[in-house]
Amino acid sequence: MYDLALIPLVKATWETVYMVFIASFISIVFGLIIGSFMYLTDKNQPLENTLIHRLLGLVVNVTRSVPFIILMISIIPFTRLLIGTTIGTNAAIVPLAIAAIPFFARVSESALAEVPYGLIEAAHAMGATTWQIMSKVLIPESLPSLIRGSTLTIIALVGYSAMAGVVGGGGLGELAINYGYQQFNVVVMVETVAVLILMVQLIQAAGDIFAKQRRVKAILIFSCVLWAACIGYQFWPAVPQENILRVGVMSGSPEKIMLVARDVAKRKYGIDLEVVTFSDYVQPNTALDNGSIDANIFQHGPYLEAQAKAHHYQLAAIAKTFVYPMGFYSLKIRNITQLKENAIVAIPNDPSNGGRALLILKKSGLIDLKPGVGTLATIRDITTNSRHLQFKVLDAAQLPRVLKDADLVAITNDFTGPAGLTINQAVLKEGSDSPYANLIVVRDKDKNKPVMQTLADIMHSDSVLQETEKVFPGGAAIPAWK
Secondary structure, three states: OOOOHHHHHHHHHHHHHHHHHHHHHHHHHHHHHEEEEEEHOOOOOOOOOOOHHHHHHHHHHHHHOOOHHHHHOOOOOHHHHOOOOOOOOHHHHHHHHHHHHHHHHHHHHHHHHOOHHHHHHHHHHOOHHHHHHHHHHHHHHHHHHHHHHHHHHHHHHHHHHHHHHHHHHOOHHHHHHHHHHOOOOOOHHHHHHHHHHHHHHHHHHHHHEEEEEEHHHHHHHHHHHHHHHHHHHHOOOOOOOOOOOEEEOOOOOOOOOOOOHEEEEEHHHOOOOHHHHOOOOOOHHHHHHOOOOOOOEHHHHHHHHHHHHHOOOOOEEEEEEEEOEEEEEEOOOOHHHHHOOOOOOEOOOHHHHHHHHHHHHHHHHOEEEOOHHHHHHHHHHHOOOOOEEEEEEEEEEHHHHOOOOOOEEEEEHHHHHOOOOHHHOOEOOOOOOOOOOOEEEEEEEHHOOOOHHHHHHHHHOHHHHHHHHOOOOOOOEEOOOO
16 A cells, blocks of 8 residues: 655645646747737738638647647657657656647637727727737737636646656656556545645636736736746756666556665665666666666566567566466456356456456466467457357556456556455465566677676565565565566
8 A cells, every 4th residue: 555645745735736837838938929910910900811810720639639638648749859858757758748839829819809890990900010910909909818728728737747767757647647546545546636736726826816907917926936946857967877777667556566666776786776767668668778778577478578679669677576476356256167158357458468467367277269369369360259258458557447347357566465355365366387487688788797687686586575465465576587
């Protein structure tokens, strides 16, 4: 169980404020510029240009059509080009801003369109330039609507920031998902949701006041204070560190084990082990390949091989850690022979563990698969299903929560402990001969570096072994190097 202390909550709150404020500032500035050009190039406007107007509208509409999580992943190369890394809080700001810019562009275009045309004509009659019309007429007259639109944009970004965990961005959303939802900790969920609700209420209240009273100076002062805090946070002198090794792992139980490994690394080898957490199974290899981390420990051989082949990664496994046997659990049957026809079977949706679950079912004789599909089989590869099992493919963290609704559920060891399960309760499970040992993976060019062998020694240390067996008791973690 993850005991939420004040420091993690305060840290996550500040990370959310940091991400949302900078992304909001960028979104509002560039969104206003784009929205102004969309308005000015429209029909009967000072800079009327049908081609530019339609082109800007197309770009805005296309960007707004892409779901945020897909946008975040698809612009990873651009994020790295822009800020030099694809993980961390700063990396999360890039997709947040890109997602919100077109939204505020439409908001500002609509706000400007509400200004009575007679005011614009009067300004024209007095010889005002286009810039003067914008700065002296359009923006001042539409200011309340622009402030309300800004408030909506900021609140939307608070919601988007919950997905920052995909790139290890931190924040309240990541805290709630990784240590509340995935670790079944209600306290974490309640406290983070309460802070998010309070944050949104404060933003909305401030936005309403600023819009009604047109307090531009107050907005500028508040923005300057936040910018000073953000810059201070970014450039605050850190404790000098040498021999830093950045290791990516999945959030939750693996992170607890890595905290012990970090202590061993510092105490015994003088290495500063920086633990970088992820909430999905795709990003750790992407981050390793592009240099954002130095190693990762989360995957087994078949998955590494498939990912390297699909993405042309130059990665290498340097050592094994533990085998974490997967099991099928049920609240409705005690023996697999009791499984009825048309039973509902839930399996993980990630390629690695989904195929792994199907292979367990194949070994038990419940299904058969296409020849040669191997470890990355999907339900489309099922050729024989004599009991007409109904398969449901779900997020790994969701699987323990559907035990009451499904007849048979495949659950990985990352979630058995938090869900109050043990591997001995499994109706079906892998044996100790499982080929799915977790690996220490590095870039191929780094595999012979002495520090990487030291990392293997750290992960094979008695302290890490004891912590792993504590987190995964009852044979749920089998040392694969012994």
